[in-house]
Each structure stands twice: as structure tokens, then as C-alpha cells.
Amino acid sequence: xxxxRSLLKSAPLxxxxxxxxxxxxxxxxxxxxxxxxxxxxxxxxxxxxxALNTVVPFADPDYAKLRPKLKLDPKGLxxxxxxVGLHPALKPLDKLWxxxxxxxxxxxxxxxxxxxxxxxxxxxxxxxxxxEEARTSPGWIGRALDAGGGESCVVAPDAxxxxxxxxxxxxxxxxxxxxxxxxxxxxxxxxxxxxKEGDLLAFVRRQAADATAGAEQVAAKARNKSDAEYPATGLxxxxxxxARMLKAGFLTRVYYxxxxxxxxxxxxxxxxxxxxDEFAGAVSAFFADLAAAKLDDRVxxxxxxxxxxxxxxxxxxxxxxxxxxxxxxxxxxxxxGVRGTQPSLTVLVGxxxxxxxxxxxxxxxxxxxxxxxxxxxLGGTVAPVKLFG
Amino acid sequence: MALKYxxxxxxxxxxxxxxxxxxxxxxRAAFAAPWGTLQSDLKAGPEASVKRLxxxxxxxxxxxxFAATAGVLADAAATAGDINRLKAAWFYRMLFGPDPxxxxxxxxxxxxxxxxxxxxxxxxxxxxxxxxxxxxxxARFAPLLNALVRDxxxxxxxxxxxxxxxxxxxxxxxxxxxxxxxxxxHYTEADVKEAARCLTGWGVEEGTFAESAPRHxxxxxxxxxxxxKWTGADLVDLLLKQPSTAERLVxxxxxxxxxxxxxxxDAAKELAAGLRDHELDIGWAVLTVLRSRLFFxxxxxxxxxxxxxxxxxxxxxxLGLFDPAPSxxxxxxxxxxxxxxxxxxxxxxxxxxxxxxxxxxxxxxxANYAAALVDGPNAGRSVAYEPNTAAKAAGFGTxxxxxxxxxxxxxxxxxxxxxLTGRLGKLDGRPLxxxxxxxxxxQLG
Numbered sequence: 109x110x111x112x113r114s115l116l117k118s119a120p121l122x123x124x125x126x127x128x129x130x131x132x133x134x135x136x137x138x139x140x141x142x143x144x145x146x147x148x149x150x151x152x153x154x155x156x157x158x159a160l161n162t163v164v165p166f167a168d169p170d171y172a173k174l175r176p177k178l179k180l181d182p183k184g185l186x187x188x189x190x191x192v193g194l195h196p197a198l199k200p201l202d203k204l205w206x207x208x209x210x211x212x213x214x215x216x217x218x219x220x221x222x223x224x225x226x227x228x229x230x231x232x233x234x235x236x237x238x239x240e241e242a243r244t245s246p247g248w249i250g251r252a253l254d255a256g257g258g259e260s261c262v263v264a265p266d267a268x269x270x271x272x273x274x275x276x277x278x279x280x281x282x283x284x285x286x287x288x289x290x291x292x293x294x295x296x297x298x299x300x301x302x303x304k305e306g307d308l309l310a311f312v313r314r315q316a317a318d319a320t321a322g323a324e325q326v327a328a329k330a331r332n333k334s335d336a337e338y339p340a341t342g343l344x345x346x347x348x349x350x351a352r353m354l355k356a357g358f359l360t361r362v363y364y365x366x367x368x369x370x371x372x373x374x375x376x377x378x379x380x381x382x383x384x385d386e387f388a389g390a391v392s393a394f395f396a397d398l399a400a401a402k403l404d405d406r407v408x409x410x411x412x413x414x415x416x417x418x419x420x421x422x423x424x425x426x427x428x429x430x431x432x433x434x435x436x437x438x439x440x441x442x443x444x445g446v447r448g449t450q451p452s453l454t455v456l457v458g459x460x461x462x463x464x465x466x467x468x469x470x471x472x473x474x475x476x477x478x479x480x481x482x483x484x485x486l487g488g489t490v491a492p493v494k495l496f497g
Numbered sequence: 498m499a500l501k502y503x504x505x506x507x508x509x510x511x512x513x514x515x516x517x518x519x520x521x522x523x524x525r526a527a528f529a530a531p532w533g534t535l536q537s538d539l540k541a542g543p544e545a546s547v548k549r550l551x552x553x554x555x556x557x558x559x560x561x562x563f564a565a566t567a568g569v570l571a572d573a574a575a576t577a578g579d580i581n582r583l584k585a586a587w588f589y590r591m592l593f594g595p596d597p598x599x600x601x602x603x604x605x606x607x608x609x610x611x612x613x614x615x616x617x618x619x620x621x622x623x624x625x626x627x628x629x630x631x632x633x634x635x636a637r638f639a640p641l642l643n644a645l646v647r648d649x650x651x652x653x654x655x656x657x658x659x660x661x662x663x664x665x666x667x668x669x670x671x672x673x674x675x676x677x678x679x680x681x682x683h684y685t686e687a688d689v690k691e692a693a694r695c696l697t698g699w700g701v702e703e704g705t706f707a708e709s710a711p712r713h714x715x716x717x718x719x720x721x722x723x724x725x726k727w728t729g730a731d732l733v734d735l736l737l738k739q740p741s742t743a744e745r746l747v748x749x750x751x752x753x754x755x756x757x758x759x760x761x762x763d764a765a766k767e768l769a770a771g772l773r774d775h776e777l778d779i780g781w782a783v784l785t786v787l788r789s790r791l792f793f794x795x796x797x798x799x800x801x802x803x804x805x806x807x808x809x810x811x812x813x814x815x816l817g818l819f820d821p822a823p824s825x826x827x828x829x830x831x832x833x834x835x836x837x838x839x840x841x842x843x844x845x846x847x848x849x850x851x852x853x854x855x856x857x858x859x860x861x862x863x864a865n866y867a868a869a870l871v872d873g874p875n876a877g878r879s880v881a882y883e884p885n886t887a888a889k890a891a892g893f894g895t896x897x898x899x900x901x902x903x904x905x906x907x908x909x910x911x912x913x914x915x916x917l918t919g920r921l922g923k924l925d926g927r928p929l930x931x932x933x934x935x936x937x938x939x940q941l942g
Contacts, residue, residue: 154844223671223686224671224675224681225844225845225846226675226844226846227681239681239682262856265833265836265838265843265858266836266843266848266849266853266856267853267856279857279858281857281858282858286834286858286861286862287857287858287861288861289861289864289865290864290865290868290869290875291864291868291928291931294868294924294928294931294932294935295864295931295932295935297920297921297922297924297932298864298920298921298931298932298933298935298936298937299920299935299936299937300916300920300937308756308757308800308802308852308941309799309937309938309941311852311855312802312855312860312937312940312941313937315855315856315857315860316860316937316940318857319856319857319858319860319861320861322857322861323857323861368844371668373656373659373666373668374656374659374666422659422664422665422666423659423661423663423664423665423666424656424659424664424666426656426659426666428666428667428668429667429671458686
């Protein structure tokens, strides 16, 4: 039987010489020393997830006061302890929780929170707090991969700033077919070998060479279909594609995908339930699939949003842009439990709670303790939160 | 005010009016043009060529019944409630319309006032908004902004109907300041809250804009240091007067018409000052840009990544695929696979553009589209493109070298660079054209 390692070293790869592009070079290199390298899957919850109705402090009397209409009945919650429970729609995560493979972090944010979707997302993506810098600098994953090697794969139409590095190139796709060329011979001739110049044309050529090589790799491997059951939702399909790549032996370090719709300014009850339902269903199917393939110990999944929402509900049965939010970390290597402190609902700054965990402490743990990549790119030293066993 | 950076381009030995610049003008401002148009503009000179483009009243290949057909296509899409047909109706305009510059600006406004069908769920509203962008494409910014902040699709997208006295919803107020006018750094969180109060009572009733007095907060507000019992209309007037609004508009025009680093910051500042002097007249700014030496400077040639609709419509227009034309439904789908799904921007910030277009998925989609367009069926075209026939019709021979030279001049305005010729090896006929369109060079324009 072919192992990932022998597959990567087999003839089709070498036949691309003398113009083996960076995409395969890195993968082939990674295949040498670390055939069982760990992978990170980031799920970005777009729009600002309502943390207070996701990780619910049901025992706090202020919760019901702040949410007269939107409060959740404690009876329906997935209780994590005698103070905190998950939204009922997150019930499918129960199995991961019971197995000690789900960490729940309330109150994750950064100092002086910004309530613009774009600026706050840019801050989460770059771990840079100056406006101009957050808009232009490489992302936290991009920087780490620049320094430590490896590639990222984005399962979305566009690569987010988080994965952009100075040199690290990114594979993006939404369907496996998106990475297959209808006429590889013609395109390989048109693209030619990547060059080292720094101009725009050289950049396009490098990306095109990577794309061509990636297409060859997918053609060879994506035939290995997944049989596992996934919900027919957007996020379900995206995570199924990630699982397919993991099972096909891709040694991509970081997969990045997103689920949108969390900007619930009005009538949020039904919408928020549906969003969390999609999230929990997809994540639970993903880990069931990986466990069956004995890959779950190799994969950690992190879910975050650019901010939480106002703790007080607004007049249109919704919530507006808030500050700190909640983060989920799941996987075979994860040390489960509630990590960190639920933010106080009474000690407020600008009407909103203060963060209790700096998001860089989560990044730091993911980079150093999980991916064993340099974390200096986070800027400053932030001690990692204990997330991995 | 005399403009230092924006003097009118006049051909000279350093910057001659050659095929390279004719191709540049069309690819950058008008989705590219077929051989006949390039040749006639080469003869006519820059002044006449730019004037004809800006007139927007004729394009050699526009059918006589263009306006009627374009209207019927959009009507049918709205009646059927089918957003994909509305995307196709827009591609019909890009492919056949007499005013390609207007369509480029319509795309730019869609990016500026990005509104997503995924949330609006109303094809008729998206259609009306698209017509607003088109009819105001070169207008003063004041009527455009005033129309947009009262546009039902935009209001629904930004939750304006939920914003009422005592229960403000900040979504519209924030994006109005951050994205549509001032840009970040030119207002405070308190301004956003107060602006939201100004806009209370604005909503949508039966598909049209409606202002509700009982829902409006008529108290005093302080926005950007000015206090009064401001309404939504007052707020818009106030934002239009802020100097940073002109700067933001110029940034959008630079994104539309300039390549990387081709417009120095001082030139952008000067254009913003000029725009303020001309009451934010976008038509003036577009004319100033397209006639300028800066626009035709070497630094601006082939230094911009073409956006997906430009690449999709541009390739079909350059090859002259008008009869039979590719399926506009297919064109819209190809654009989506390259990363720009019309009426579905990634968020209210629009599409990032520039190098962000250059992802693996997008490049593979571009190469696959090139093959589909040349071969026919996968672009919804019943016949294949005939490179030899096309070369012959343009007065070239049909030997492999002639066909290569013709298509290289058509797409790049120059003979094929030696490196590209080497890479293409012995490719001939349709594969040769597919390769040219798939090359890294063809992604820039």
C-alpha cells in the first residue's frame, strides 16, 4: 500500500522537474522529516458571533436582565458546569466535550476593542493593533509559515489576511474540481518556471506555477473520496473537503474556512440557532470522519469571531457590535474544559465586558504547542494558554 | 486650480500613441476591444479615442436593439426572481454595450456600495440598485450618495428598517461613514451613535424608500462636532462636505484605473482637491484621469491585475466573439469561479482586488475559462474560435508565427516577448490562443 510519504516521493512529482514549483517543494520537504505533521483548521465565524448566547452564564442573574427577550432557557442548555452552558443548538458538540477534546474559552479579545467588522477582523488576522498596520501587514498564520515553512489551504473563494505571508503562497478552493485544469499541458507551457523578481508579473507567475502544480496534485489524489456522512450545509461541505484533503495525505499545515451570517442586528433568535446548528453539525461530522480514519489526533480546530455582540439586546430583537467573544478549540490533542474566565457582566468598559483572555495567548498556544512553529510574529511575548495535553 | 500631476497626455517620442497604449486604454477602461476598434483608435489618436469612449454612445459591435434587449433581460430576471439571470443581463451589457466605461464604473460603485443578494433576497431590488449605479455612474457624488442611502436593497442589507427612535441600529450609520464617505480615522464611535440617531425612521415600505416621522428621533445630535436636530438628509449633506470623502472617492478611482504604485500619493491628493473644487463631479475626475499623462505613463501599463469580470468580458471582446456570443450565464459563472460573484460581495467592504485576485483557484479558473472560450461549448458557444481565420481577417498570414504575432498584438499591443515565445514551444491553433490567455502576462492589464 502507498503511504503518504511514498506517494509524495513517487514519479509523478519528479516528472514535473526541472520546474518543480514551490507548492510541491515545500510539501515534499515536509514529507521527509515529519510524515505525521499536525494540522490546524481555522473556522472563522463572520459577522461577530453573539458570545453571550453561545457560552451562556446562566447562573448569573444579570444575564436574564440584559436579555429580556433573547435569553435562553437554562433547561435547554448543554451544561459545562454549574455556571456556564452552551446554546442548545451546540448539542452535537457534546460528544467532543464528554471525551475531553473540546476547550471552550469565554471572553477572548484584545485591549481597546474596535467595533468595525473590518478593523476588528484585521486585528484578529494580523495581531497588529495599529489601524494602518493591521490593514497592511501579513497575517499571524502567514508570518508563522514564512518563518517555519509549510503551506495553507483556504476553503473559501478568497484568502483572508490571516494566512497571507510575505512569500508563503496559499491554495484556495471551494470544490475539488476548482483545482483541476482542463488542459494541464497547455497551461504548464503558458506559465513557465517561477522567477525570483519582486515585480507583479513575477508574483503572478509564482502563484500560477503553484496553482498548476496544485492542480496536478489534486488530480492525483482527490479521487480518494470521503464516504462519511456530512450535513448538507455550507460549512459541512467545506469541512468535508478539508477532511478529504487530510485523508488524501495532504501535508498542508493550516486549513482556513469560514461560516458567515453572524451579524445578527435584528430578529436574531432563529438565525443564531440555525448558524450554531450548522456549526456544531459540521464540526461534529468532521471529527467523526477523522476519527474513523484515525486522523483526529493530528488535527486541531479553532473557531473564532471578530467580536462578540452587545451584551444588552437591542430594540429589534437583535444585538449590535460588541467586544470580547468566545473561542472553541477541538481535537484529539486538545485538553478539554472551560479555559479562562467568564467576563463580568457588571464591571464594564464602554458598556461592554472586558476581555479575560488575550487572543494572542490562543494563537501562541496553537503555534508553539500544536504546530511547533515560531510565535515571534505575534509581536511581544504573550504566554500561551494551556490548550494541548 | 492648475493641476500639476494631471496634465493632458500628448504623444511624444517617450510615450508614443502606439498599439500598446491603445490596448492599455481599452483593457483598463473598457474591458478590451476587438482588432477593428484598436486599429481605428490607433489612427484617431488619444483625444478622439478617449472622447468616443467617454461619450458612451456607440461601440462598433453593439446591436441596434441593444437598449431594448438589455432591458428585457433584466426585466425577465426580476420577474423570474433569478439572480443568476440578472448577473447574465449585466454581462450582456459588458459584452455588447455602447458604454463599457460606464459598466466599469457601475462595477466600481457595486464594489463601493457593496450589497449582497444573499441577505437582500430580492432580485428586483438588486436590479434597481444596479440601474442606479449605471444612471449615476458619472454623475456628481451627491445625487449618487443620496440615491444610495435611500436605496431599498442597501437599506435592507444594512438593517436600516430596524433603526428607530429609542432603539438605534448602528449598521447603516457606521458603513455610511467608514466605507461610503469618510473612511476610518475621520470620525469617532460617538459620531457613529449620533449618526444612527439621525437616520432613525428611514426604512423600506412595499419595496420603496419610506421615512417615518414617529420612528425618527427628532432630538439634537452632535455629529463631527456640529450640533442640531439633524435628519438623515442633513447627515448626508454634512458627510458630503467633509474633505476625506473626496479622498475616499479618489482612492476608489485609483483602484479602478491605475496599476500598483502608478498613481503617486501626491497626485491622488491633488485629484481629491480638484474633485472638491468640482463639487465631487465624478465625470470630471474620470475625464481628467483618462486623458492624463499619468494614465498613459509606462508605470501604468500592465501593472494592474484585471478583475474577474474584466478578464471574462475582456477576453471575449478582444477575440471578437459577438456572433455567436458565449452564454452570458456561463460568463457570470466563470467570473464567480475567479472570485467575483456579482451581487454577492464577500461583505459590505466589497472585493479586496489587486493581488488578492491572484489565488490558485482563480488562476485555474482563468486558465479553464480560456480553454472553454476558445473551444466553445463550456462557455455556451456552439462553435470553436478559429485563430487562423481571425488572423487572416485582420490582414495577417496563417502561418503559426503570424497567428502568434496577431494574437499577441491583439492582447498585449506588442509582438510576443522572447521569453513567452520560447515557452509556447510548438503550440499552434486553438491551444496557442488558450496558452496566451492563460499566461501570467494576460492576467495583467
